[in-house]
Amino acid sequence: MTRALLAAAALLAASGGAFAASEPRKTLSAPVPSASDLQQPSTAVPSFRDMMLVNPWDAQQNAPTQAVEDDEGPTDPNADVAYGAYQRGLYRAAFDEAKKRAEANPPDTAAMTLLGQLYADGAGVARDPRQAARWYERAAAKGDREAMLQLGLLKLNGEGASRDVAGAAKLFEKAAALGEPEALYNLAVIELQGEGRPQNFASAARHMKAAAELGQAQAQYAYAVLLREGQGVDRDLAASADWLRRAAEQDDIPAMVEYAISLFNGRGVEKDEAAASQFFRRAAERGNAIAQNRLARLYAHGRGLARDPARAAAWHQLARRQGLADAWLDGFVASLPAADRAAADGLVAKWSEGFGPIAQETTAEAGGRKP
């Protein structure tokens, strides 16, 4: 079932993203100042990491640890095709085995859930959300919390089932009662947005906290935001910073960026510019444009790390590629001697080839990202 869990993990990540992506307007117009903060940043601009993974050498290196999806599934944008094909072969075997067990007497509930996932992903079988929903229904009816969660996500997105936020909330509630962290998180988001059930910040905060305590990184981040805004829970900057840290330590990128900012400003946590620069670096290396921009500024000023104009220029270049403009840094780079600017170009080129520190970081991180 490890494979099932892996598939589940990848799917969860993807589904969570889909939820966020499917409702940008709703969220922005929600009467909650913090609701937009809860959204993962849009990844419309290709990340630095994507750019590096087109390199075949890199793809090969990544193969053993790469977490995985199909081309057309709800995909991890970083999945590489070769490993995907390899996985597809295994998925077919998984599909046959799961089908056998799901249709056996007595049927195997976990196998039903896995079938749902394979249909949802189009892995080992043609993608078919309707079939996915059908298998999730069967497994959910037998009390499988993972299936309840997945079925809820399908309803939320109107995939394989008619879109029904209230129905999704009910399913998340059922799964949440069984201790499913992602379900708690989604339930909390629905309660924050007030679509499908009445808006209820206090209840949302409770559910978000429960998910955070179960180790759900997105929930830790979101709960930190609620604590910071005093939404549904008493305002507590120290607790907020602590949850940010926990999420950041799980590689939640928005949390890394915000925790770094908290560290830099000494907000809810003791000021520590060196630690801040490290979190900015980790997020920057994962392709976050804001972190790349802040890291560039830290290098430019020599705050929290040794001043290095070439690196400042290099990170600024990467952030700009993603559309993050910064007139001050433009001016700073223009004022640099030609040698520094050439060095920056060299760094960017080197990193882009997949041999630099960022590529190594990416390789190590690709398989390790917790859902």
Add this chain to the structure above:
Amino acid sequence: MAQAPATRLMLITPELDEVEAFEPMLRAALAAGDVAAVVIRLAPADERSRLARAKTLVQAAQDAGAAALLSGEGVEDIVGRSGADGLQAEAGEGFGEVIGRFKPEKIVGAVAQGARDDAMSAGEAGADYVLFGDPARDEPFAATLERVEWWAPIFEVPCVGFARALDDVAALAAADAEFAALGDAVWRHEEGPAAAVASAEAMLSLSRQPAP
């Protein structure tokens, strides 16, 4: 959208071996509120009598804008001629055949009082609804409610919960049953069927959550 569609009423007749006395009761009940469908249960009799009884009540139901569904042994053979909108059959073995014979022209409901698997299979076979809590059997309402609470959040196929008492309607609405079916709670209500339907209707509108 978001808000689940509200629970609607359904009526299930007693097993009928005459309709002269019953027809006015049915018409009065239907006039008292919004009823989505009427399940007409026919007692065993010769086909001619059953067809005649069916036609009378089908007409009464349809006059009020409710779907008319037949139930009882052998109704398969008179559904077409009676003008009924469909029928209700036992989930389980043989249900697939009924579906094959009547869908998609007619409505086919499944009476799912046995194993949960039968209910799921009926839903997958294409039943238009599954009914929990068969009026013909003496099942405590708590068991019905438990089935509805299990089914409603998970499956797309609508479910009907049979309310033994008028108050049960509120519990079914709270559990998001698509339909609350009433039988003797209406026909034997001391103030008459119309008052019973009106009161059930009032309960449904009260249990409806205001739209956020």
